[in-house]
Amino acid sequence: METPNAGRSKLITATKAAARAAHRTRLGALEKLIRRRITTIVESFYDIGLALDEIQRKKLYSAEGFASIDAFVVGTKLLSPAQAAKLIAIVRNVPREQALSVGQEAAYAFVALARATPEPDSATELIAHGMIDGQPAATAPVRALKAKAKALRAAAPKSAAQQARAKLDAAIARGVKALVKGVGVTPKGVSVVRGEVHVVLSRAAAAKALGLDA
Secondary structure (H helix, E strand, O other): OOOHHHHHHHHHHHHHHHHHHHHHHHHHHHHHHHHHHHHHHHHHHHHHHHHHHHHHHOOHHHHHOOOOHHHHHHHOOOOOHHHHHHHHHHHHHOOHHHHHHHOHHHHHHHHHHHHHOOOOOOHHHHHHHOEEOOEEHHHOOHHHHHHHHHHHHHHOOOOHHHHHHHHHHHHHHHHHHHHHHOOOOOOOEEEEEOOEEEEEOOHHHHHHHHOOOO
């Protein structure tokens, strides 16, 4: 005879299995939607963002064994993690009609600008009422929005931790540049961006460093 505990254990196991199956089904449907829409991303970026947001919020990616949404988009070759993050940021901060009216790049530029603005302005408020270089922000070029956000970030006071990180990043850049020069190559640029060290070499310099014919 089956004990009550054994019965509960089977029920829990069956419930978890059913939930995983439901998540896998939903994940599959959203992945197919993204693949369909990605060919027309100019018009469908908002739907893609909503699908990605649901996958992240509900952690549906775990149904297929992925540890994060970044791992999911890379493993399924849907989008880059950076592009996925931008689309999610848009749908979380800009209503559909506003986002579609200004376009994907501008919508994300407004999100970045809102984050950099000292006053508590939302991306929605900036699109509706903001001014950039004397003209309505909604009609400003994306480059102007990005430049404004960059200027605001540069002018913002730095915390002790941010100052220490900037100092460390500068030291890392100098050190990497010295290492590259140590093999007889002068890099065009070395920078630390979002936790990554970017080294820019000309094709000829890279060939020289590898001992190959340019």
